[in-house]
Amino acid sequence: MTKGASISGFPEWLPSERAVEQALIDTVRRTFELHGFIGIETCAVETGASLLKKGETSKEIYLLSRLQDVSSDTHVPVEERLGLHFDLTVPLSRYVLEHSGQLAFPFKRWQIQKVWRGERPQGGRFREFYQADIDVIGDGVLPEHYEVELPLVMCEALQKLQKFGLPTALIHVNNRKLSEGFYRGIGLTDIESTLREIDKLDKIGADEVKQLLCDNCGATSEQADACLELATISTNDPQELTDAFNQLCQKHHIDRLSENYHLAEQGLQTICTIIRESERIQPHSVIADCKIARGLDYYTGSVYETFIEGASELGSICSGGRYDSLVNKGNKKYPGVGLSIGLSRLLSYLLKTIHATANRQSPAAVMVAVWNENDRHISNAIASTLRSRGICADVAPQANKIGKQIKYADKLGIPYLWFPATTESEQQSVKNIITGEQIEADPLSWVPDTLYKSQEIIINNTKSEE
Amino acid sequence: MTKGASISGFPEWLPSERAVEQALIDTVRRTFELHGFIGIETCAVETGASLLKKGETSKEIYLLSRLQDVSSDTHVPVEERLGLHFDLTVPLSRYVLEHSGQLAFPFKRWQIQKVWRGERPQGGRFREFYQADIDVIGDGVLPEHYEVELPLVMCEALQKLQKFGLPTALIHVNNRKLSEGFYRGIGLTDIESTLREIDKLDKIGADEVKQLLCDNCGATSEQADACLELATISTNDPQELTDAFNQLCQKHHIDRLSENYHLAEQGLQTICTIIRESERIQPHSVIADCKIARGLDYYTGSVYETFIEGASELGSICSGGRYDSLVNKGNKKYPGVGLSIGLSRLLSYLLKTIHATANRQSPAAVMVAVWNENDRHISNAIASTLRSRGICADVAPQANKIGKQIKYADKLGIPYLWFPATTESEQQSVKNIITGEQIEADPLSWVPDTLYKSQEIIINNTKSEE
Numbered sequence A, B: 001m002t003k004g005a006s007i008s009g010f011p012e013w014l015p016s017e018r019a020v021e022q023a024l025i026d027t028v029r030r031t032f033e034l035h036g037f038i039g040i041e042t043c044a045v046e047t048g049a050s051l052l053k054k055g056e057t058s059k060e061i062y063l064l065s066r067l068q069d070v071s072s073d074t075h076v077p078v079e080e081r082l083g084l085h086f087d088l089t090v091p092l093s094r095y096v097l098e099h100s101g102q103l104a105f106p107f108k109r110w111q112i113q114k115v116w117r118g119e120r121p122q123g124g125r126f127r128e129f130y131q132a133d134i135d136v137i138g139d140g141v142l143p144e145h146y147e148v149e150l151p152l153v154m155c156e157a158l159q160k161l162q163k164f165g166l167p168t169a170l171i172h173v174n175n176r177k178l179s180e181g182f183y184r185g186i187g188l189t190d191i192e193s194t195l196r197e198i199d200k201l202d203k204i205g206a207d208e209v210k211q212l213l214c215d216n217c218g219a220t221s222e223q224a225d226a227c228l229e230l231a232t233i234s235t236n237d238p239q240e241l242t243d244a245f246n247q248l249c250q251k252h253h254i255d256r257l258s259e260n261y262h263l264a265e266q267g268l269q270t271i272c273t274i275i276r277e278s279e280r281i282q283p284h285s286v287i288a289d290c291k292i293a294r295g296l297d298y299y300t301g302s303v304y305e306t307f308i309e310g311a312s313e314l315g316s317i318c319s320g321g322r323y324d325s326l327v328n329k330g331n332k333k334y335p336g337v338g339l340s341i342g343l344s345r346l347l348s349y350l351l352k353t354i355h356a357t358a359n360r361q362s363p364a365a366v367m368v369a370v371w372n373e374n375d376r377h378i379s380n381a382i383a384s385t386l387r388s389r390g391i392c393a394d395v396a397p398q399a400n401k402i403g404k405q406i407k408y409a410d411k412l413g414i415p416y417l418w419f420p421a422t423t424e425s426e427q428q429s430v431k432n433i434i435t436g437e438q439i440e441a442d443p444l445s446w447v448p449d450t451l452y453k454s455q456e457i458i459i460n461n462t463k464s465e466e
Helices: A015-034 A049-050 A089-102 A145-164 A178-185 A191-198 A201-216 A221-232 A238-251 A261-282 A343-352 A373-388 A402-412 B016-036 B048-052 B089-102 B145-164 B174-186 B191-199 B201-216 B220-229 B237-252 B259-281 B343-352 B373-388 B400-413
Strands: A045-047 A060-064 A082-084 A107-116 A129-138 A168-175 A286-289 A302-306 A318-323 A336-342 A356-358 A366-368 A393-395 A418-421 A428-430 A439-440 A457-459 B045-047 B062-066 B082-084 B107-116 B128-137 B169-175 B284-291 B300-307 B320-321 B338-344 B357-358 B366-367 B394-396 B416-419 B429-432 B438-440 B457-459
Touching: A015 A107, A015 A129, A015 A145, A015 A343, A015 A356, A015 A457, A045 A089, A049 A082, A049 A089, A082 A428, A089 A107, A089 A336, A107 A318, A107 A428, A129 A221, A129 A343, A145 A168, A145 A261, A145 A286, A145 A302, A145 A318, A145 A336, A145 A457, A145 B128, A145 B373, A168 A178, A168 A261, A178 A191, A178 A221, A178 A261, A191 A201, A191 A221, A201 A221, A221 A238, A221 A318, A238 A261, A261 A286, A261 A302, A261 B373, A336 A343, A336 B366, A343 A356, A356 A393, A366 A373, A366 A402, A373 A393, A373 A418, A373 B259, A402 B169, A418 B174, B016 B107, B016 B128, B016 B145, B016 B343, B016 B357, B016 B457, B045 B048, B045 B089, B048 B082, B048 B089, B089 B128, B089 B338, B128 B343, B145 B169, B145 B259, B145 B284, B145 B300, B145 B320, B145 B338, B145 B457, B169 B174, B169 B259, B174 B191, B174 B220, B174 B237, B174 B259, B191 B201, B191 B220, B220 B237, B259 B284, B259 B300, B338 B343, B343 B357, B366 B373, B366 B400, B373 B394, B373 B416, B400 B416
Parallel strands: A168 A286, A366 A393, A366 A418, B169 B284, B366 B394, B366 B416
Antiparallel strands: A045 A082, A060 A082, A060 B062, A107 A129, A129 A336, A168 A302, A302 A318, A318 A336, A356 A457, A418 A428, A428 A439, B045 B082, B062 B082, B107 B128, B128 B338, B169 B300, B300 B320, B320 B338, B357 B457, B416 B429, B429 B438
């Protein structure tokens, strides 16, 4: 039973649900480390100036006030105040600039932290949630191969989450240069606005987007139609992509020798490389999709969104892109590319729709019974021996009747109950509460069955759709 | 080189420093899980009403405002606003009440999260820091043995941190009942204020505390002296403790048959049990110390503070106590006992004084070289094979001269460089950059030397005291 949140938008999980979240975090982190990404954390706050610099999220910032400054704080300009970070990319860009002298570039980092957005919670949107990010930042240059490899690292991470019930994920890739070259080629000039409206396609549909393109981006009806036509191109075949794009350029009279075509072609080639390499390494994991735009202004090259099979209502669960101008200091540029998994949204889906849960609330595999309180130290010593061998062990809270002790272990899902010897000649024994099997056992050598050893994530198939 | 914090009071660590923090967190978490504690997380915010209810920390709260409500928010009563949690005990108490129907009691939980305090940063105090907490909450009753066991779990966790350079820790235990019985016995009535002043002993010394007791707690000079005398009792011998306390009672005419002595005696017996059991299980890990008071109002029984050898300036690094009245709903009480490690303060000490660091920045054990960009997929495939066998592997960022590739691996501290075969007849090989040894190797079977396999925490003895 998902309690969700007692403070609207701030999710909180029961122990078995939290175990799923912890398993997601551990699994994703392990994948990042296997690929040589370096873990960092940034502080939860940034200056208002830093938070307001980029992107569309300015409305969603939480500002902080110290309780005793609460009335005077309103006179401090927002730029000088502190606010909670709304993503992990803006903090990374500050971190890289601050520590550039002490980092090795390209700097590959992973970061899994909570972020906060002060939006009005609606449709299951969270105000506090986990993001799991990987980024690679170059010093001056950043080889294109990272634009191929980073989505595949995320693919691998998401594949590993399939054991928790996550359906197959498909990464959709586009490139801002392709979009911009095409938009300019048909005569549009407000590229940022056009991308922002195209980004709404999945939410509001083609008719409304067309209207917005005409109203907000200075597009004629024909220009808007051309943008929508581009957005329909989607394939995992590089040749098919190239042909479709070139046909569209021809139809809309974009000269192959023009600067705009040249820009678009750079983007086209990058997408082709990505889908070609992806097909070779992890077939059917990445697809070209020219409607992918991303709301944030700072992307300059590849952009990614990820959808999972049969859950389009969930939206993109892993997004990102290449940004060449987000991180810079004077003339020095640090181009980057990165993706971010919306871990809390994924978790919520796994809990509510897939019914992922822990096989038990407690990490303990064994609970040691206590015959009477004076002998508690005997039970403690047994538990201690088991722990020293890596077996998670609890001790019964009270020297109750054994039935009560079993009931407590059972409520926590602890599979084994350990019985200390009652006389010197007696052997110790351990009972599997689930199977009922009881055997003599020595805490120095006994091992639990693999099936019952660890807290594991399972799918609770007995639960019906909520 | 510790950068510390670019935003005052909000620490941020370089990759090698963050690796130490991550190792602390992982180690402590593992200990908690081995003991059967259940991991939960609570959201970062609580209502002002909840934050202001208990303790002395009200001044230190950070309140939140959504950017667009920033001017109207000041008219909302603080109780109805949201603030960042300043510890993990207040959130736990709310969590337990909200979910009591779905938890098994006694509820043993661990929780490692950041907390925030809006105080003016001074003397290395952090405004954002990690706490690592364990608590046991009972339904109605809570057996005393948890007051013995919880400090010992923390002891075990702190002992495991010794491999990262942490000196021996000693847990000091007192009991509020003992203090209260004694204070009342000598005629004092404002127990909370008296405890609060006694808590300042280590910081400001006996003379100033005496003055404060007289000024703020209605104590006469003799009463203040008696309080200070009690505060000097410290021993790990139950008999010695009992004798010393009884002598002091006799001296100050506290009748053995009085209610006050009876209250004090309950506390005395609990302390005796704790030090007796501790001596048996982990000798020299816990000591009775009657000056331990704790600033927070909600403690009702045992109170703990922990100091590490040779670092008194650090203050207590692990504190807590028993609270019988913090968590309750109507007539229903949920007594609890818990301790909290100040993980960030510990980390700061390990980094700055002990010079703990990671043996390498990158988690990768191997970097696979790239002979030319067209063959990058060969290097990627080798790395992929290594990863599938649990070996963290990176791939060279560019097909530079091998010297440059070695330099990059070296900067990240990656010990092995892998050379793909250049012809079909050639064998692959792997070079240990540190020892210079190079051997033929197959990614399907090669294993790194134990010494170089994982990112490890080491003490950098070449660094002098800062």
